[in-house]
Amino acid sequence: MNYTGFMIILVINIIMFVAAVLLVAAIKADSPVNKGVNEESAGFSNGLAYIWKHKSILSMGIISILPLIVTQLFNVSSPDYVSTVLRANSVVYGFADMGYGVGGLAAGLITGYLINHFKDKNIIVFFFTLATIGLLTLYWTHVIPLTYVCTFSLGLSNSALRVVINTVLMHRVDKKFMGRATSIWNGTAQLIEVFASTLMGVANDKFGANIGFLWMAVIMLIGAVWSFIMLNTTKLRSKQV
Helix, strand or coil, X not given: CCCXXXXXXXXXXXHHHHHHHHHHHCCCCCCXXXXXXXXXXXXXXXXXXXXXXXXXXXXXXXXXHHHXXXXXXXXXXHHHHHHHHCCCCHHHHHHHHHHHHHHHHHHHHHHHHHHHHCCHHHXXXXXXXXXXXXXXXXXXXXXXXXXXXXXXXXHHHHHXXXXXXXXXXXXXXXXXXXXXXXXXXXXXXXXXXXXXXXXXXXXXXXXXXXXXXXXXXXXHHHHHHHHHXXXXXXXXXXXXX
């Protein structure tokens, strides 16, 4: 490390984890809700059948996992990118990674406002497009300050997309299937991430670390085009005032 010792970093992490534990412990648990379970709607296979039957939900669920996959691939490519492409140190990597986190924080602050004032499809297409532009910029340019801007835009886009898409799905998916639907999409994302991360590491070593950002840009571009076509032909939810 250039600016401080590793022990200081560990102490800061410990303090943050302790603070998180105290905050979680202070949360009051809701009273359990006694739900009657319908035998016909129970079971994992019925959850799959429900999603398959509703093609708009299936399509939206697949779109929802794209930011998750890109986030994992970003974590694979960014350290190598900073080290071999930017030829920078751990401080630059820390700021780049922090930029992604700050973008996620900004998304949490503004996404609620955006949902209430703009159409879902416009928000989703915009953030997929913003992420694509940021990733292509990382691929084509190797400027450290611009890297911070791009990682911020990626964190903002991915976090905002997850909030907006999940909001749409919560309005669309039958509540008794929501848990199974979410588990299917998250499980699928994690399965893809295992193989995609391995391939990404091999590709980075062979073609250069910036190739990973080109792959991610393609994924987000697919998300932009797919969501634009699908959301223009399907009304997923009505605006709530």
